[in-house]
Amino acid sequence: MLKDIVLAEGSGFCFGVKRAIDIAFDVAKKHKDGVFTLGPIIHNPQVVEKLKDLGVYPIDDIYGQNIKTLIIRAHGIPKEKFEEIKKLGIEVIDATCPFVKKAQNLAEKLASEGYQVLIIGDKEHPEVKGIFSYAGEKAVVISSDEFPILNKKIGIIQQTTQPMSKVKEIVSKIVNSHNEFEEIRIFNTLCNFTSRRLETTEKVAKQVDVMIVVGGKNSANTTQLAKLCKSIGVKTYHIEDAQEIDKEWVESAKKIGITAGASTPQWIIDEVIDKIKKFTN
Numbered sequence: 260m261l262k263d264i265v266l267a268e269g270s271g272f273c274f275g276v277k278r279a280i281d282i283a284f285d286v287a288k289k290h291k292d293g294v295f296t297l298g299p300i301i302h303n304p305q306v307v308e309k310l311k312d313l314g315v316y317p318i319d320d321i322y323g324q325n326i327k328t329l330i331i332r333a334h335g336i337p338k339e340k341f342e343e344i345k346k347l348g349i350e351v352i353d354a355t356c357p358f359v360k361k362a363q364n365l366a367e368k369l370a371s372e373g374y375q376v377l378i379i380g381d382k383e384h385p386e387v388k389g390i391f392s393y394a395g396e397k398a399v400v401i402s403s404d405e406f407p408i409l410n411k412k413i414g415i416i417q418q419t420t421q422p423m424s425k426v427k428e429i430v431s432k433i434v435n436s437h438n439e440f441e442e443i444r445i446f447n448t449l450c451n452f453t454s455r456r457l458e459t460t461e462k463v464a465k466q467v468d469v470m471i472v473v474g475g476k477n478s479a480n481t482t483q484l485a486k487l488c489k490s491i492g493v494k495t496y497h498i499e500d501a502q503e504i505d506k507e508w509v510e511s512a513k514k515i516g517i518t519a520g521a522s523t524p525q526w527i528i529d530e531v532i533d534k535i536k537k538f539t540n
C-alpha cells in the first residue's frame with residue numbers, strides 16, 4: 260500500500276540551537292584540547308556524541324577538569340555560575356540563544372527597577388534556572404496565578420517554550436482576579452520557533468493515522484510535541500532515532516506524520532523518513 264508521509268513544517272533545529280551547534284563545531288575546529296560544554300550543548304544525544312568525537316565534551320561541573328574553553332549552551336546558565344567560571348580564568352564562549360538572553364536581561368532589568376519578577380515556566384528546566392538567577396530575590400517561577408505576593412509592582416515574563424494559551428490564561432487570571440497590585444508589566448519572551456512548530460505539528464497530527472515525534476527524550480520541547488499529538492487523539496510515538504521505529508507502528512497506517520523537536524538534526528529526520536519508506540513500500 261502506498262503511504263503518505265507528511266513532515267511538519269519547521270521540524271528540526273531552531274535558530275538558537277543551530278547557532279549553538281555552529282559555534283561548538285567552529286570552536287572544535289580551532290581548539291585542539293580542553294574544550295567543554297557545561298551540560299549537553301543541546302538536548303540531543305546523537306549531536307552530543309558527534310561533538311565528543313571532535314573533542315568537545317559535556318561536563319556537569321567546572322571543577323576537576325583541565326578546562327581551557329567552555330561553551331555555554333543554548334539554554335544559558337545561572338548568573339552566579341557565569342561569574343564563577345570567569346573568575347577561574349577560563350575562556351567562555353557564550354552560545355546562549357538570543358531569545359533566552361532577552362528573557363535574562365528583562366528579568367535583571369525588572370528586578371533592578373524594583374519589580375517582583377514572575378516567570379511562567381517549569382522551575383526545574385535549565386533555561387528557567389538561568390533566567391531566575393537574574394530575576395532578583397523576590398522572583399517566583401509560577402505555573403498558575405497562585406504565588407507569594409512580595410511586592411505591589413510585578414513584572415511577568417515566560418520560559419521561551421511555554422504555550423501561548425497557558426501564558427494567556429495565567430496572565431488573564433492575575434490581571435482579573437488580583438487587585439492588590441499597583442502595577443503589572445507583562446513582556447512576551449516566548450520564542451516564535453516553538454509556537455510555530457506546535458502549530459504545524461497540530462495541523463499534521465489532525466490529518467494522519469500515526470505521528471512519529473523525533474527528538475531527545477530529555478528535550479522539553481520534543482516532549483511537548485508528543486503530548487500535543489496525543490491530546491489530539493492520534494497514535495503517537497516519541498523516538499530519538501530511526502532504529503527505534505517498529506514496523507508494526509507504520510505498516511497499517513495510510514498517512515504518517517513526522518515532527519521533530521528544536522534539537523533534532525536534519526540527518527536524523529532523513530533517516531527516520533527512509534526507515535518508514537523501507538517499512539511501508
Ligand code: SF4
Nearest residue numbers: 273275356358419450
Ligand atoms: S527554541 Fe527558541 S529560545 Fe529555544 S533555543 Fe530555539 S530559538 Fe532559542
